[in-house]
Amino acid sequence: MTTLLHDATTEQPPVTRLRVDSYTNGLLGPSQPMLGPLADGGTLIAGTPPGCWGPMITPAFEGGHEVTQPVAIAGAEIGDAVALKLRRMRVRSAATSSGVMKFVEGRYHGDPFVAKFCHACGTAQPASRIEGIGEEAIHCDHCGAEVSAFRFKHGYTIVLDQENHVSLTVNQEVADRLAHQASEMSALPERAAQHSILSLARADIPGVAAHMRPFLGNIGTTPARDLPDSHNCADFGQYLVGAPHRYALTHEALHAAKTDGHMDTNSVREGCIVICPVKVPGAGVYLGDMHAQQGNGEIAGHATDVSGETELTVEVIKHLKLDGPILLQNVDDLPPMARPMNAAQRQKVAELGARWGQHEIEQSGPVTFIGSGVNLNEATENGLRRAAAVTGLAYEEVLNRATITGSIDISRLPGTVRVTFLCPLEILDRIGIGHLVREKYQLP
Structure with a gap:
């Protein structure tokens, strides 16, 4: 793998196949170095850690997801589009946890997804560690205080059967057992920096059987300026407008920069094609936030975030200027x-x-x-x-x-x-x- 920065003048020869197992810790934009370039028509394979809840409870993150390091696509220029053809998608986690969230006041500046701090020692985006299990398991490395900015209002732990496409929520005893093996059960990639949400061991609705139908909640191209990865869209992105932190934007700047990669669209799954705008040289293709299942709307605010692997091929479409994605659904x-x-x-x-x-x-x-x-x-x-x-x-x-x-x-x-x-x-x-x-x- 070679690394290509946006402002680099040295051209690297494109490769036809590229695997990505490195992540951006919650940020997207021109400051992020790109891998590649990947040839037009080339294959990208990505191992992705879970999305929302893991990064949410990890204070060092400045975005609500942990997506892959962007990849430059040879020949992709601003004003073009890139078609991403999703060939294969597989869930790697054996279990996950999710639910309806609430914020812990006094632990963030304006937006708990973006600007967390330790209420005890004041450290911004502090490094943290897991001690025990349960909702108070996340502790600041600097002072030892419990530090998560999020809690469950109502949550569940769910075990997954990828081969048979079914899943089942579990009781407290099982959730506790999974929490003690959280990283292993989540199948967190080696270079992932998040804590596993399984550590919180929430089990409010045991015994619910659900279909599995995995898809990617965040996939697309790099925005024209640095944004938290979960805010590369208009609805979550609205919280950047006039925000009291360094990623504050005007309404106009947000809409000019974003590429709407964070869609949470449950038909962005194996077999579909996502056609994305190019707003930086090389496009900067990234992906993450795989869900094991979700109906239309993501009504609870969060779904079942999992580690996974996705294989896709890319095609540059010249002179197709887009403001947001086009989807060719199955x-x-x-x-x-x-x-x-x-x-x-x-x-x-x-x-x-x-x-x-x-x-x-x-x-x-x-x-x-x-x-x-x-x-x-x-x-x-x-x-x-x-x-x-x-x-x-x-x-x-x-x-x-x-x-x-x-x-x-x-x-x-x-x-x-x-x-x-x-x-x-x-x-x-x-x-x-x-x-x-x-x-x-x-x-x-």
Whole structure:
């Protein structure tokens, strides 16, 4: 592996295959050195530690996730896009813990995900250690005080069966036993810096059986300025606007910089394609925050964060300027109205047109625009306007198409959505993704 800084003038020869097992401790942006470059068409394999809860209870983190060190993609320039084709995804953790959070006041400046400090000795982002198990197990290395800025309002520990795609919440006795083996049960990668959330041993709802359906909650390209990784989006990012810490931004600066990689969209899973904006030279592809399962909305605020491994291939799409991601979902994840018609249905449409004298029939394919905002209404409008801007369709036409050939689906509360509709293939060809849509959905 070679390292390439954004301001480096020495060009490294691109590699066709690259593995990443190093992380950024909660930050993304131009200050982070990139690995690579990876060739256009190359394969990226990434081992990722859990997302939210582990970094949340680790005071040294200045973001709510622990994502991979970014990778430069050869030929990717500002104003291009990069397609990430998710080939394989596997959960590594044997267990995890999650739930509804609450903050511990007096232990952070404005935002407990970003600006933690020790209330006893005043050290900002202190190093810390685990002593025992339970909610008071995190202690400051400087003074020894219990130091976590987070607690569970209601939480659970859950064991996972990757092979059979099922999981089960456990009782307190089992949770305690897992807590004593927290790092091993979490399968924390060697270079991960977070504490395992299993150490807190929370077990409020034992015996709940749940399906497993892993996906990545944070995947994309490096923002144009340094941001906490969990705030690379509009809804969480809103807490940076006017914040009392060093990552404070204006509204305009946030929206110019972010790439909306933190989507928590449960259809960003094996087989899909995520098309991401390029806002720094080389794109800086990163990934993390794998979840074992989650319904639409991430209603509890957090889901089942796990260690995992993902393999993807990359493709540079020149001159496709995006403000946020485009998603080509698996057919099973598409809303019913946006699923491509089969040959028999297309024949019946042709017969219907012939009866009425409408002989021209549009050829189309499904496409999903991610929208983000401070709430769901703003996120929906954002996704619709992004669709109009990228496709060149009138905003009102996008509204109509999303109504009769698509859907608006919640990805995360408070403000991330999917805007899906069937888009004319000639438009998708023009913007440079028609070949991806045709291949993905086996369209003529």
